[in-house]
Amino acid sequence: MPIFTSVSEKDVTRAIVSEFMKQFDQYAEADCMIVGGGPSGLMAGRELARQKYKVLIIERNNYLGGGFWLGGYLMNKVTVREPAQKILDELQVPYIKYVEGLYVADGPHACSKLIAAACDAGVKIANMTVFDDVVIGENNRVRGVVVNWTPITALPRELTCVDPIALEAQIVIDSTGHDACVVRKLEERGVLKAKGYGAMWVNQSEDLVVEHTGEVFPGLVISGMAVSTMYGLPRMGPTFGAMLLSGKRAAEVVANILTKQK
Ligand code: 48H
Numbered sequence: 001m002p003i004f005t006s007v008s009e010k011d012v013t014r015a016i017v018s019e020f021m022k023q024f025d026q027y028a029e030a031d032c033m034i035v036g037g038g039p040s041g042l043m044a045g046r047e048l049a050r051q052k053y054k055v056l057i058i059e060r061n062n063y064l065g066g067g068f069w070l071g072g073y074l075m076n077k078v079t080v081r082e083p084a085q086k087i088l089d090e091l092q093v094p095y096i097k098y099v100e101g102l103y104v105a106d107g108p109h110a111c112s113k114l115i116a117a118a119c120d121a122g123v124k125i126a127n128m129t130v131f132d133d134v135v136i137g138e139n140n141r142v143r144g145v146v147v148n149w150t151p152i153t154a155l156p157r158e159l160t161c162v163d164p165i166a167l168e169a170q171i172v173i174d175s176t177g178h179d180a181c182v183v184r185k186l187e188e189r190g191v192l193k194a195k196g197y198g199a200m201w202v203n204q205s206e207d208l209v210v211e212h213t214g215e216v217f218p219g220l221v222i223s224g225m226a227v228s229t230m231y232g233l234p235r236m237g238p239t240f241g242a243m244l245l246s247g248k249r250a251a252e253v254v255a256n257i258l259t260k261q262k
Contacts, residue, residue, distance in 0.1 A: 039247065088110065130150045142172050
């Protein structure tokens with residue numbers, strides 16, 4: 001007696017293709033496209049999706065989580081400073097208090113809980129998808145992203161030329177970490193100037209990142225390390241509280257803009 005129900009190979013193929021295409025079609029337009037599925041992007045996505053906004057995360061890797069799987073130096077313990085442990089509580093991530101105001105959790109546990117929380121809230125994911133450019137609309141406002149399959153970027157130009165496609169959104173968040181890819185693209189166009197992140201200073205940097213999280217260009221909000229890169233703020237090193245709180249702040253900013261646009 002077989003354990004599994006019999007299905008045909010073509011059904012497996014059609015299940016993948018038709019469900020993928022259905023979602024792709026639905027998410028060619030969203031309220032918010034988040035470029036980068038690290039801790040700040042996931043947090044922003046989770047908060048917005050909880051408020052029933054339609055959110056798509058564009059992630060160039062196969063996996064989500066960015067730098068949140070590991071703490072520093074390839075060691076998989078992540079730290080957060082008070083008050084960010086409250087987010088770990090919310091996500092039901094176990095942690096210990098190391099010293100007053102500093103908490104440590106298992107990276108894989110914290111990261112997988114955050115990914116699950118974003119997905120549970122309703123965020124959809126386009127992984128293996130790389131940001132290529134922005135879509136610009138009336139009033140010189142960002143109104144979407146141009147993307148391609150990540151493997152396309154690894155192919156030699158003389159072998160193939162595959163045009164990217166565009167996805168539309170009311171608001172885009174740049175959550176691409178140190179690279180700040182969306183900001184840098186606007187810099188290439190001469191409409192923004194990023195300063196590059198500064199040297200490490202944990203006690204200064206985290207507050208500054210959260211405070212500076214916001215709309216940096218019409219239709220473009222920035223979160224996480226991209227904020228340090230944009231404004232030349234000090235880096236914080238391997239501690240993630242500001243990434244989580246910056247994601248939360250970015251979601252508040254986006255929700256505000258979307259409410260005003262209605
Ligand atoms: C699609 C892209 C593209 C692209 C990048 O680096 P991240 O973890 O980003 P944050 O800002 O949420 O968190 C930063 C944190 O991990 C960190 O590095 C800290 C705190 N450093 C402190 C210090 O002092 O150095 O995630 C960014 C995500 C990744 O998953 C990338 O793969 C993705 O964005 N990404 N996705 N298209 N062009 N570029």
